[in-house]
Amino acid sequence: MEIIGLGGSNGSGKDTVGEMLAERHGYLFVSVSDLLRDELKRRGLPIEREHLRNLSAEWRRESGLGVLVKKAIELYEQQKGRYRGIVMASLRNPGEADEIHAHGGTLIWVDADPKVRYDRVFSRQRTAEDSKTFEQFLAEEQAEMQYSGDEATLNMSAVKERADITIFNNGTDIEAFKDQAETTLGLHK
Numbered sequence: 001m002e003i004i005g006l007g008g009s010n011g012s013g014k015d016t017v018g019e020m021l022a023e024r025h026g027y028l029f030v031s032v033s034d035l036l037r038d039e040l041k042r043r044g045l046p047i048e049r050e051h052l053r054n055l056s057a058e059w060r061r062e063s064g065l066g067v068l069v070k071k072a073i074e075l076y077e078q079q080k081g082r083y084r085g086i087v088m089a090s091l092r093n094p095g096e097a098d099e100i101h102a103h104g105g106t107l108i109w110v111d112a113d114p115k116v117r118y119d120r121v122f123s124r125q126r127t128a129e130d131s132k133t134f135e136q137f138l139a140e141e142q143a144e145m146q147y148s149g150d151e152a153t154l155n156m157s158a159v160k161e162r163a164d165i166t167i168f169n170n171g172t173d174i175e176a177f178k179d180q181a182e183t184t185l186g187l188h189k
Contacts, residue, residue, distance in 0.1 A: 001076065002027070002085025003105030005069065005097065007159040010141055011117030012110040013169040013177055014089040020178040025187055026084040030072040033090055049140065053154055056092070060152035065095020066102070073103070092144065094158035095151070101162070108185070109163035112170050114138060 004021065006014040015031065022029035036052050045051050059067045069088065076086040091097055091107070100107050112120075118137045132140070144154045160166075167184050169177050182188070 001073075001080065001103070003073070003100060003103050004085065004087040005091045005100035005105055005107045006087065006089035006110060007091040007097065007107065007156065007163065008089075008110030009112065009114075009117055009156070010137070010144075011119075011121040012112045013167075013181075014110045016169075016174060016177060017108065017110055017167065017181045018087045018089045020181055021087045021187075024178070024182065027087045028076050028079065028083040028085070030075055030086060030088045031090070032068040032072055032088055032096075035068065035071055053144075056154070057150070057152040060093060060095065065093055065151065066099025068093075069096050069099035069103075091159050092154045092156050093152070094155055094162060097159045097162040106165065107159070107163045109160050109166045110181075111160075111166065111168055114141075116170050 004027070006017055008014045015029075018027075018029040018031070021027040033052065036055050037047050039055060040047055040051050056068065063070070069091070072086060072088040076083065091100070097107050114137075115134070118134050121137065122131070145156045145160075147155045147158065165184060167181050169180075171177055
């Protein structure tokens with residue numbers, strides 16, 4: 001099984017890389033954030049960053065720091081004959097990065113200028129939370145980047161440090177970014 005994990009700052013293009021690998025190269029793309037969103041819906045909780053963070057920490061405490069990667073791999077295993085491998089986003093805890101590496105996988109960090117990322121998030125308006133000010137966006141991200149003292153919570157800086165490859169996405173042309181990511185990863189159409 002080929003396994004790729006995607007981490008990165010909010011609005012950087014992680015899902016775009018995952019979608020490109022699915023569309024162009026036959027990977028199963030799993031959004032671990034969607035796994036969390038589905039569970040929040042099942043519990044009747046609003047889809048807000050705080051609830052996503054709390055649920056992911058709860059799962060890590062109950063089932064280990066790599067639980068989200070393991071859940072994604074379980075989905076792949078149920079249908080593995082149909083895909084070349086699995087790509088998953090968004091990894092936000094170093095235990096997830098370590099789980100990717102334990103399976104012989106590659107960890108990619110996707111990043112972009114903060115203002116570019118903020119404009120992307122604000123323009124898509126997926127949830128009410130996407131209407132934060134730029135300052136709120138930066139403060140929230142800073143909190144998610146740092147180690148809180150609880151290994152089950154988010155620590156995106158540690159994920160970034162474990163990345164095998166970094167891709168920058170400051171442009172506005174999605175197809176050009178997909179091409180750039182494909183080239184950076186040594187893949188060809």
